[in-house]
Amino acid sequence: MPASMVNSAPVRAGGEEALRKYVAELVGTFVLVLGGVGAAVLAGERIGFLGVSLAFGLSLLAMVYTVGPISGCHVNPAVTLGLLLTGKMEGRHALGYVVAQCVGAIAAAGVVLLIARGAPGGYSAAAEGLASNGFGAASPEGYGAGAAFLTEVALTFLLVLTVLGATDARAPVGFAGLAIGLVLALIHLVGIPVTNTSVNPARSLGPAVFVGGAALSQLWLFIVAPLLGGATAAAVYRTVFRPVAPITATTAERATERERLERIEGQARADSPARA
Template identity: 40%
Template sequence: MTSSSSPSTGARLAAEFAGTFILVFGVIGTALFAAGFNGGDGNLNVGFLGVALALGLTVVVGAYALGPVSGGHFNPAVTLGLAVARRFGWGDVLGYLVAQFLGGIAASALLFVILSGGENPDLTAQFTGASTGYGVLSPGGFSLLSVILIEVITTAIFVYVILGVTSSRAAAGFAPLAIGFTLTLLALIAIPVSNASFNPARSLATAVFGGPEALGQVWVTLLAPVIGAIIAGATFSLLFERTVALSADAERVSANA
């Protein structure tokens, strides 16, 4: 016998904690353990492509498993963007943000413990390398302006996609796949520039273990994704839903002619 009742607030917050944990554990674990791995006689690391795929896969897994409970945000920027777009209630925003940040930090804390059993004793340096930022924290040495632009633009695209694939007109059941593929694509673009955040919870999760340099720059990838998400949330209806409404009006006029 199944129940049609909605998940409780506690269940939704637990799902956001768990989903963000999975996301950070998957993508940062890949970055720490597999992206630069060199074993045996050959270089066996997965590189940027592997990290980008890990990000997309973790979101697909989390969204299918936990999306029916909480909506599958797993990202403070997404929560804020959906609230601005009136797809999510402002009264639930704070609880979601807290759950997401705690889930990300919990994942990084466990990765830190696992990493301590390896051969490299400088754990802070490894988390610094996985942190987001500009200059020395940018894999390609990009500037602050470049990092702000890439994070704002890519997060806006990401939230546009989420709003589109979760609308009433979208094909049912495919949203997690579209969202995961989008993140993989955006990560391939952004990793060399900012180390690819799009997610303040992911940024803070690595920065808290990355030392003063990572903490000093974390504001950039806390703020820029939020700006991008707000832009998308505020403009999606104007740019896309109004066009659909005008098209529907035109079809009615043609039918009555």
């Protein structure tokens, strides 16, 4: 076999693995925005703040166990930043993750808008907001920019710190999704009246692309504040928790190899004919 073919094999394998991670992030973010923003736009009047909060939390919980073993299920540039700063992900994948997350969020917001337009009387994203994030007149309860910024920083800090702690080497294996999904639901219960809750630049970008106006002009806050919150969570984690052995979020969110083998062996014994 030519040397060039031998040398290119690891490169191709690495590229395929990276692509799998990016597609997983795109799909995970798509589901998060479809579930959360879709619930707010299509069913918000029926399910209220609590229902929308649960929709976001349950969407993330499902994706942690679905795409988490492939990419770690960041589905959020602020989470990617926090994991990058704590050594829980490879830096060469960070930009690809963020691009995939933004594409997934925009695609999901577009799908929600298409569905909403099928309602009697149609739907105008510019007039009705498409569950976009905002402050001042664009805030659900009229909160100003200062309150919105502080809310987004604090709530993103809580989200990213939970992700970092739940994926720590000392955390119980396989339970990260529960903690992360539940904390996202809690965060939305607090933040929806203030900003409609972002804590995720990709989630804010998706609807803003279709809404335009204030949603786009105020987008800077929903990029800067979550990233600041994520970086602060990373600093606190590295200082207070003092990770003994950093492991990737992907590793932490899947069962251990031994547990998988035990399940496979147990199933094989159950399926095999009883011996005389």
